[in-house]
Amino acid sequence: MRDRLEGHLSVRHQTLESADSATKSDGTQAIRRAASILKYVAGRPTNGATLREISEAIQLSRSTAHRILKCLVHEQLLAQSDDAKRYAMGDLTLELGLAAKTLQKAILDWRAVVEDLARDTGVTVYLVGRSGNESVILDAVHGSSVVRVIPVEVGQRRPLGLGAGATALLASMSEEECEQTVASIEQHLHRHSSVKAGTIRENVRRARETGFAESLGVVAEGIFGLGVAIPARRGPALLALSLAAHASVVTDEKIAAWKRYLSQAVHRAGPR
Amino acid sequence: MRDRLEGHLSVRHQTLESADSATKSDGTQAIRRAASILKYVAGRPTNGATLREISEAIQLSRSTAHRILKCLVHEQLLAQSDDAKRYAMGDLTLELGLAAKTLQKAILDWRAVVEDLARDTGVTVYLVGRSGNESVILDAVHGSSVVRVIPVEVGQRRPLGLGAGATALLASMSEEECEQTVASIEQHLHRHSSVKAGTIRENVRRARETGFAESLGVVAEGIFGLGVAIPARRGPALLALSLAAHASVVTDEKIAAWKRYLSQAVHRAGPR
DNA sequence: ATACTGCATCCCATTATATGGGATTTCGGC
DNA sequence: GCCGAAATCCCATATAATGGGATGCAGTAT
Numbered sequence: 001m002r003d004r005l006e007g008h009l010s011v012r013h014q015t016l017e018s019a020d021s022a023t024k025s026d027g028t029q030a031i032r033r034a035a036s037i038l039k040y041v042a043g044r045p046t047n048g049a050t051l052r053e054i055s056e057a058i059q060l061s062r063s064t065a066h067r068i069l070k071c072l073v074h075e076q077l078l079a080q081s082d083d084a085k086r087y088a089m090g091d092l093t094l095e096l097g098l099a100a101k102t103l104q105k106a107i108l109d110w111r112a113v114v115e116d117l118a119r120d121t122g123v124t125v126y127l128v129g130r131s132g133n134e135s136v137i138l139d140a141v142h143g144s145s146v147v148r149v150i151p152v153e154v155g156q157r158r159p160l161g162l163g164a165g166a167t168a169l170l171a172s173m174s175e176e177e178c179e180q181t182v183a184s185i186e187q188h189l190h191r192h193s194s195v196k197a198g199t200i201r202e203n204v205r206r207a208r209e210t211g212f213a214e215s216l217g218v219v220a221e222g223i224f225g226l227g228v229a230i231p232a233r234r235g236p237a238l239l240a241l242s243l244a245a246h247a248s249v250v251t252d253e254k255i256a257a258w259k260r261y262l263s264q265a266v267h268r269a270g271p272r
Numbered sequence: 273m274r275d276r277l278e279g280h281l282s283v284r285h286q287t288l289e290s291a292d293s294a295t296k297s298d299g300t301q302a303i304r305r306a307a308s309i310l311k312y313v314a315g316r317p318t319n320g321a322t323l324r325e326i327s328e329a330i331q332l333s334r335s336t337a338h339r340i341l342k343c344l345v346h347e348q349l350l351a352q353s354d355d356a357k358r359y360a361m362g363d364l365t366l367e368l369g370l371a372a373k374t375l376q377k378a379i380l381d382w383r384a385v386v387e388d389l390a391r392d393t394g395v396t397v398y399l400v401g402r403s404g405n406e407s408v409i410l411d412a413v414h415g416s417s418v419v420r421v422i423p424v425e426v427g428q429r430r431p432l433g434l435g436a437g438a439t440a441l442l443a444s445m446s447e448e449e450c451e452q453t454v455a456s457i458e459q460h461l462h463r464h465s466s467v468k469a470g471t472i473r474e475n476v477r478r479a480r481e482t483g484f485a486e487s488l489g490v491v492a493e494g495i496f497g498l499g500v501a502i503p504a505r506r507g508p509a510l511l512a513l514s515l516a517a518h519a520s521v522v523t524d525e526k527i528a529a530w531k532r533y534l535s536q537a538v539h540r541a542g543p544r
Numbered sequence: 545a546t547a548c549t550g551c552a553t554c555c556c557a558t559t560a561t562a563t564g565g566g567a568t569t570t571c572g573g574c
Numbered sequence: 575g576c577c578g579a580a581a582t583c584c585c586a587t588a589t590a591a592t593g594g595g596a597t598g599c600a601g602t603a604t
């Protein structure tokens with residue numbers, strides 16, 4: 001009975017689904033897979049993701065991915081584009097999020113700070129959150145520069161270490177935890193950009209020294225990013241502030257000024 | 273082999289999980305159950321729900337509910353209170369919602385209208401959405417009355433027909449669909465209030481006549497509510513505006529004025 | 545102190561449920 | 575109108591999810 005299946009599938013589906021977790025048989029495989037899909041779709045830019053793309057990213061057979069997707073669409077956690085080829089977040093997802101009071105309060109608390117920063121600096125300012133080994137854009141306000149850059153959108157998810165805010169979050173972790181995290185995301189990196197784990201470690205090292213994470217061309221070509229972690233009461237930071245500008249408008253003076261603004265902003269509200 | 277199980281469980285678990293849907297074996301039971309739990313928890317007021325409460329509401333064995341809850345907590349879709357006895361929405365849920373662009377845009381579009389209404393009327397104004405057979409509070413702005421009433425919170429979910437906004441949504445449906453909906457929620461009613469299906473039908477009838485849904489003491493004792501549906505381009509309304517005030521401050525003149533404000537508000541933005 | 549009650553949590557045999565290979569349909573480009 | 579590529583559906587199979595029951599844990603009454 002076993003020999004009919006032969007060699008193929010020898011690894012079975014030992015996916016990294018929820019990144020680090022032990023992935024042992026705890027009777028919730030399907031739900032974890034569904035959650036992975038939701039996270040993946042949320043992480044894509046607004047246009048959505050295709051079935052093939054999702055099934056490959058999460059390492060699921062197309063049948064299984066399709067079945068789960070159909071269910072999530074039925075439940076309105078996802079929505080299908082008119083041509084039924086692309087999946088995006090559904091209304092229910094937002095509705096459920098409206099009831100998540102703690103994070104909502106945090107975003108609201110920092111909203112004014114982000115707005116002020118955008119006004120003062122003139123560039124795009126982000127509130128970035130940490131969610132496991134990923135960073136999430138929680139809020140964004142665009143400044144009034146003539147050349148505006150919008151490298152990422154609210155709700156997008158990326159592995160920690162990609163982008164200035166995410167690097168700041170990584171740098172706020174203990175050496176040990178940081179190394180673990182980098183190692184764990186290393187294998188996912190190729191999907192997002194050509195950045196190497198070594199580059200991330202180097203960026204983190206510099207962020208540790210200066211207190212600011214800088215990035216140039218990591219997220220998108222010709223984009224300069226600057227990030228600071230917002231210290232948590234204890235443990236690694238869960239939030240960071242970052243700004244993005246077109247590299248052509250960046251000067252040393254501007255960077256110095258932005259650093260001052262960011263420092264002020266972080267201290268103004270105090271550790272939450 | 274069958275006879276060992278005998279009579280008990282003769283119905284098996286023929287739950288109404290996702291309300292109307294056929295609930296046939298489509299290979300997504302666990303995910304649907306998880307979604308039901310998320311919806312249920314989101315629908316509870318902020319303090320959260322207990323395992324027992326959830327397992328009874330969704331009609332799951334405590335073991336199963338516990339296992340799914342544990343998974344959802346692990347995935348940060350839910351969060352557990354410090355004493356581990358109560359479940360509330362988790363951060364990931366909000367993060368995912370941030371990526372749901374369409375509904376977010378709708379809420380943003382109506383935000384100004386809701387704010388103006390709250391200022392003009394002085395009472396609490398809600399933007400209410402329809403999500404299947406439930407209503408969801410999408411946005412709320414409190415006016416400046418001395419006596420403020422906050423009967424429901426943003427993110428809360430209730431069967432359609434409970435509350436003025438939800439009644440307006442129901443009334444905007446075709447006779448047939450409306451009747452189906454009322455019949456389908458009838459069995460869930462006792463969990464939410466003592467309101468009878470007959471009362472809902474009567475409220476809908478009156479809302480159809482006047483264009484406004486009124487409620488008194490349905491949601492909470494001594495609370496007056498007034499709602500209008502926001503007509504959709506086609507089909508039944510998906511959004512409604514409603515306001516809530518303490519019954520003691522309500523007069524016929526006020527109601528007349530509020531109706532004028534609400535009508536204006538709906539027409540101002542035009543059907544979306 | 546001791547039993548009791550109500551609840552969350554864990555364990556494990558059982559099978560219904562989710563799975564993935566493969567067939568079928570749909571669609572857009574030649 | 576044919577051809578590939580992708581989504582969608584079908585169905586035998588065994589794995590993953592299930593729920594009954596045992597255990598643990600607080601708070602309350604005895």
